[in-house]
Amino acid sequence: MPLIGTAGHVDHGKSTLVEALTGRDPDRWAEEKRRGLTIDLGFAWTTLGSAGEVSFVDVPGHERFLKNMLAGIEAIDVALFVVAADEGWMPQSEEHLAVLDLLGVDSGVVALTKTDAVDDEMIALIQMEIADRLVGTSLESAPILPVSARTGRGLDGLRAALAERAMAADHPGDRPRLWIDRAFSMAGSGTVVTGTLTEGPIRVGDEIVLFPVRKRTRVRGLQSHETTVEESAPGRRLAVNISGIERSQAVRGSMLGLPGQWDLSDRFTAVIRLARYVDTLGTKGAFQVHLGSGAHPATIKRLERDHALITVAMALPIRTGDRFILRESGRRQVVAGGVVLDPAPGRPSRAIQNALTIDPKAGRDAIATTLLEIRGVDDLARLAAHSGGGHPEGAVVTGGVAVDPERFEELRSEAERLVAEHQERHPLRPGLPLATLAIELGSTPELTGLLVEESTLLRRTGPDVTSTRHRRTLDVEAEANWARAEAKLRSGLAVPAADDLGLDRELLHRLVRDGRLVRISDDLVFLPDQIEAIRDHLAAMTSPFTVAQFRDRTGLSRKYAVPILEWADREGLTIRRGDERRLR
Numbered sequence: 001m002p003l004i005g006t007a008g009h010v011d012h013g014k015s016t017l018v019e020a021l022t023g024r025d026p027d028r029w030a031e032e033k034r035r036g037l038t039i040d041l042g043f044a045w046t047t048l049g050s051a052g053e054v055s056f057v058d059v060p061g062h063e064r065f066l067k068n069m070l071a072g073i074e075a076i077d078v079a080l081f082v083v084a085a086d087e088g089w090m091p092q093s094e095e096h097l098a099v100l101d102l103l104g105v106d107s108g109v110v111a112l113t114k115t116d117a118v119d120d121e122m123i124a125l126i127q128m129e130i131a132d133r134l135v136g137t138s139l140e141s142a143p144i145l146p147v148s149a150r151t152g153r154g155l156d157g158l159r160a161a162l163a164e165r166a167m168a169a170d171h172p173g174d175r176p177r178l179w180i181d182r183a184f185s186m187a188g189s190g191t192v193v194t195g196t197l198t199e200g201p202i203r204v205g206d207e208i209v210l211f212p213v214r215k216r217t218r219v220r221g222l223q224s225h226e227t228t229v230e231e232s233a234p235g236r237r238l239a240v241n242i243s244g245i246e247r248s249q250a251v252r253g254s255m256l257g258l259p260g261q262w263d264l265s266d267r268f269t270a271v272i273r274l275a276r277y278v279d280t281l282g283t284k285g286a287f288q289v290h291l292g293s294g295a296h297p298a299t300i301k302r303l304e305r306d307h308a309l310i311t312v313a314m315a316l317p318i319r320t321g322d323r324f325i326l327r328e329s330g331r332r333q334v335v336a337g338g339v340v341l342d343p344a345p346g347r348p349s350r351a352i353q354n355a356l357t358i359d360p361k362a363g364r365d366a367i368a369t370t371l372l373e374i375r376g377v378d379d380l381a382r383l384a385a386h387s388g389g390g391h392p393e394g395a396v397v398t399g400g401v402a403v404d405p406e407r408f409e410e411l412r413s414e415a416e417r418l419v420a421e422h423q424e425r426h427p428l429r430p431g432l433p434l435a436t437l438a439i440e441l442g443s444t445p446e447l448t449g450l451l452v453e454e455s456t457l458l459r460r461t462g463p464d465v466t467s468t469r470h471r472r473t474l475d476v477e478a479e480a481n482w483a484r485a486e487a488k489l490r491s492g493l494a495v496p497a498a499d500d501l502g503l504d505r506e507l508l509h510r511l512v513r514d515g516r517l518v519r520i521s522d523d524l525v526f527l528p529d530q531i532e533a534i535r536d537h538l539a540a541m542t543s544p545f546t547v548a549q550f551r552d553r554t555g556l557s558r559k560y561a562v563p564i565l566e567w568a569d570r571e572g573l574t575i576r577r578g579d580e581r582r583l584r
Helices: 015-023 030-035 063-073 090-104 121-132 155-169 348-357 366-377 380-387 405-425 433-442 443-454 476-489 505-513 527-539 547-554 558-571
Strands: 005-009 042-047 051-056 078-084 109-114 144-146 179-185 190-198 205-209 216-226 227-229 236-240 256-259 264-274 287-291 294-302 306-316 322-327 333-340 377-379 397-398 401-403 456-462 464-467 574-575 580-583
Touching: 005 015, 005 090, 015 030, 015 051, 015 078, 015 155, 051 155, 063 090, 063 294, 078 155, 090 121, 090 322, 090 333, 109 121, 144 155, 179 236, 256 306, 264 348, 287 306, 287 348, 306 348, 306 401, 348 366, 366 377, 366 380, 366 397, 366 464, 377 380, 377 443, 377 580, 380 401, 380 527, 397 443, 401 405, 401 443, 405 433, 405 456, 433 443, 433 456, 443 456, 476 505, 527 547, 527 558, 547 558, 558 574, 558 580
Parallel strands: 005 051, 005 078, 078 109, 109 144
Antiparallel strands: 042 051, 179 190, 179 256, 190 236, 205 216, 205 256, 216 227, 216 236, 264 306, 264 333, 287 294, 287 322, 294 306, 322 333, 377 401, 397 401, 456 464, 574 580
16 A cells, blocks of 8 residues: 655645545644644545555645654655645755655655645745756656645645555565554554554564564554454554554554564764755764664764764664665754664774665676675675665575685685694694684684585594594603603503503593593493403402492402592493492
């Protein structure tokens, strides 16, 4: 369903014209009716011929309420730009046109209102003035239609022009989002929020998330144009009844979206364009970014050419291609507009690269691919959130993580270097643990495992990663220490404690891993042929037997007999029952 939005100077007849077209007064507040002035957003709807049912959002024209105007204009498909014939072009005419132009709204109609108050010659002059003002803007080709809400002049032609443009409205995408512009409570229902649904459908019963508080909720009910519906396609004005959310949490500027489809960021790169009445834009002023239905304090750092790095006070659910308006608080004026490039840039130098390489008009897969090229490695879900559902082309994917092919090669080389350096420093160790390698690479275990698998210089050895170029031999000193320790062990089964063998811990572990020693406890190690002798002693025992009987059989003290039998239990050679053991 198309959304038509008004724009124009205060008291130029926007609300009156909407009421004449729809039969509904969009001004809903008593204060608005008392003052004859639109203060906040107003809404109406009607049927426009072959375009079917359409929505209208009526925005305030006074400069004091520009913030409210910007909250309602972001989702419109067709602009209804209003200029009064008895006043002509005014300051807010220029600023509202700048907003539409900076947001890229290129479908619209100019209504020259209050024509009953002037003669035809004045109408012709005002039309010429408006046409000149539109040159170089997104509404340059918009028709300028003289109308009068009081007499009905030109209303049929205006309806036809709006219907023609409304029929061309398109709402691509499959990731629904609804920027909240109003929230209220209803007895028996709880919190209800309103907004324009864009980019995807929504249904009663859907689980949704309120951003930026990231609170999950559920759609309890939907209404569009005071009619209850079970589901809605994008483009509709909706009232959404949500469960478990306080009205105070669903403030204007919040957004509803599906779980897992959106990511929050408080820093993004953008391409910006100045309003045509602004000569220069400094970075020292107090700025507000108007994105979606919200307004957020922001700081700006200008980058190369027309690019900027923008930081907002609150993390927002944004993606590449989102448009925004930049307003300077000191000037109380719209000064620029922009398009989000990278929703979550890295270092400042990388941010410049982001701004120069991302094409926000590219398809979502192309955007995801470019984002991955810049980031090197990223979660698939995060790339999809930032690109509007894109999947990077040609990426290496494992465990929900995507890697740019060039970055994959860099990581593989880095892994090979780290493992080689580790084994150079610790030649007696089996290798670098995979988990440690993943941490040093800043990677996941799944990705690190794939890097090892794809490398001809690395191999997995249990939990460790080793280099195929590493020679597993002892140096001269280690061999000499091992020879002395082996001689000490050959003195019988009453062997010295492991700490008394003259072997450092790494060499001892290495000898155990190589099978030259068998560890039976923290304090005792034996040679393989000694282990065979122990097995023979056990085989000769008559079940059941006690520790004392085994001690008598072997001539060993309890100091050796107990740990040997506990080792036999662990190895499955014996089964202990109380103080006795049986051979298995």
